[in-house]
Amino acid sequence: LAASSGQQKMSENGVVPRAKVLTIDTMNPTVKNVEYAVRGPIVARAVELERELSEGMKKPFAEVIKANIGDAHAMGQQPITFFRQVLALCSYPELLNDSTFPEDAKSRAYRILQSCGGNSMGSYSASQGIDSVRQDVAHYIERRDGGVPCDPDNIYLTTGASDGIMTMLKLLVCGEGATRTGVMISIPQYPLYSAALAELGAVQINYYLNEEKCWSLDISELQRALDEARHYCSPRALCIINPGNPTGQVQSRQCIEDVIRFAAKERLFLMADEVYQDNVYAEGCQFHSFKKVLFEMGPEYSNTVELASFHSTSKCYMGECGFRGGYMEVMNMDDEVKAQLTKLLSVRLCPPVPGQALMDLVVNPPQPGEPSYDNFIKERTATLSALAEKAKLTEQVLNTVQGISCNPVQGAMYSFPHITIPEKAIKEAMEQGQQPDMFYCMKMLEETGICLVPGSGFGQKEGTYHFRMTILPPIDKLQILLIKVKEFHQKFTQQYS
């Protein structure tokens, strides 16, 4: 059975090894189908280059800049002081006696610890998450959505948003062949979606965002994608990322309403990835939650359309990726399915408690009048203003480059510019068995130390090429980076013309 890849090589000590049980030929084929470009070969090469630099090897650059991933703290963003004070207090409650900690941080830590078994973050929580945290999440959602009610029973704390999205997709997948579950995802997409669908053996249904109209979502395109897909699978879910990743657009209220109407008409379960809900920069743009719009559309929709919305501690102004905090809210989910969901989550016991604590702070930050309020607002504003400035700068500089065309970065943390790659470069890439934009990004990495992710890792209209670049580096570094990208693009274009 497993013989095909078990080459019988003689090992150093003269023993002929047995053929391995687990080989590339005998492993789970769905895992093999998984791809995840954000941490793919280009990042592996970037890590290698960093090591080579540190070993004193000469390179045409002094440092590798990883603009491939939305990892704010790694790019120098500072954590929110209040959050970290509370986490320290929760980790080592002796500090509750330390007079240098502000009282609101102490009372928040005390409240979190009271909700933990044995008053310790070292206890398992309920699988759905700590009760009081879920209540705070519910209150946050009610405030955010102007009073639309939220039931803490519909809140599930997760290990980052990725875990919630993966879990929801897992529930949705069934059937075989032409009845296999199909899930609609935007192209370009965040590759967690394609990876999860590959692992689950579900059918990925692509709908294309309209780059000409600032990556907007056209209902006619949804309809086209769905109608075609019905021939070969059973479409059951529609995923939206808003604000967009990698494309940075912010959906209008009208668009969201249209999407909800479409989901209702076509009987699709809606999954709204709203992890960038605080990351909106462009004038005239505003974040509208699917939950709120759904509610405003009246009972015909708000009582029927099934929706799961995802949030995270990793993005927005906090950028606390390492803690793996997140939540999902489900609406109109069948009660029996909810019970199954809770059961499924219980096998993993619970999401990390420090991440739950952090999520609690995000949804329940210092309030006016509390000692930490002013500093919290100052820190949050500084981070969000800097991001807004960097979003604008990125768009501006990239659009000065002939052969690069960049939509406004309305929100999220990325630009996803269109790049023109000369025919000669495309040919050379193909000869090397590489996607042209991978070829382009690899060359950029080797020559400039800048690590970007090729558009092919997110999906793009055939024959078009892009890269994703985070706007996270500090502004002075970002400026240098953008100039380097510009110079590289000009040189590359010249070289292959």
Added chain:
Amino acid sequence: LAASSGQQKMSENGVVPRAKVLTIDTMNPTVKNVEYAVRGPIVARAVELERELSEGMKKPFAEVIKANIGDAHAMGQQPITFFRQVLALCSYPELLNDSTFPEDAKSRAYRILQSCGGNSMGSYSASQGIDSVRQDVAHYIERRDGGVPCDPDNIYLTTGASDGIMTMLKLLVCGEGATRTGVMISIPQYPLYSAALAELGAVQINYYLNEEKCWSLDISELQRALDEARHYCSPRALCIINPGNPTGQVQSRQCIEDVIRFAAKERLFLMADEVYQDNVYAEGCQFHSFKKVLFEMGPEYSNTVELASFHSTSKCYMGECGFRGGYMEVMNMDDEVKAQLTKLLSVRLCPPVPGQALMDLVVNPPQPGEPSYDNFIKERTATLSALAEKAKLTEQVLNTVQGISCNPVQGAMYSFPHITIPEKAIKEAMEQGQQPDMFYCMKMLEETGICLVPGSGFGQKEGTYHFRMTILPPIDKLQILLIKVKEFHQKFTQQYS
């Protein structure tokens, strides 16, 4: 398609809801097959009872005691001071200037932060885990195993051990029908295994531990189970839990050697769940790692047998379940499969960084001469001695009860006594559609407030009944609990005789 469970009930506001997309009939069938008794209906009822008590409802007991889960801190066990100091320092590095923290805690925190992007636990780590932590894990394993070499490249940090086990099983599963992957697990087992196999649609192959011989593992039983299974599936892996959960036995060196020989002969991938490696209490018992024994068996085995071993921050003397820290070490894993494993892990980005930091402290605790050493040893010894005492007490008291028979709790954190349930009770349980030991445990919960897990949740020889009880409550509480169990059993037996 989804109509079967979409009952067209009129909602309050007069709108006829659409049939739901996602119902119990249309959801992923493998998820429905998942069962996880440790957090099953009995725990749900315990939580309900706690709420009822807090609302002032009268019960025949004053408090619910959850002896269902290995959740040490929830049972009052104190965290190790040094670990929590370092975690506080990592969370809020301002504290590095605080003179009340010991220098070794500071230098440890500094080292961890140096390994984090932007010196922040809020950054993503490498998907395989922080490099320096994996190096520390490798050194720990080398010390533990008397110098057997360990390559940090073989270490993968995980979100608790559960995540590692789930991921390894995911890699192993393939085929359909009679070639579907079969995985051998002990009965009784920790239900993560059966749950994971159900979710993955793999075939569960049961081998029975020998209760008469202190839950020992007989190779002849492994052979019987395997030979039978070869008729209907493709057995590829063998899971061992040592020290045992729920059964508390500690495997002899000879037994481990025999298991390895068996795995080699039958071409099985070995999975060794060694999360209780520090929890060995019985005289004459000692923990032997599969890795060490494998190495000592010489190159014929050490260069060929594929092994994954799992460890966690949740058990042993630290009991830090909430942080979801863990690692796995793989040996003789095919290089291409390792690359696939890393890719698969990258989709989830990284394990929680605070859990990684904690894992680092567990494998690299204070050393002789460092300021925190004495206190660390004192705390660790106190916890492990108390556990040893409670293990003995549990066995002794339970064995004084007629109709309860309990093997020595040689290790881990649980007793799994055999209980005699009268015929009349069995009949009544069956009439209620309940497993007899579930019926027994539910009655015990309602009458005494003690929450145990019925043996049927772990698997047991047909016609035998058990429960799993943790030995974690503080000794005075455990004493009361054991007396209550005794009295309940006597009353129950009388009632149904």
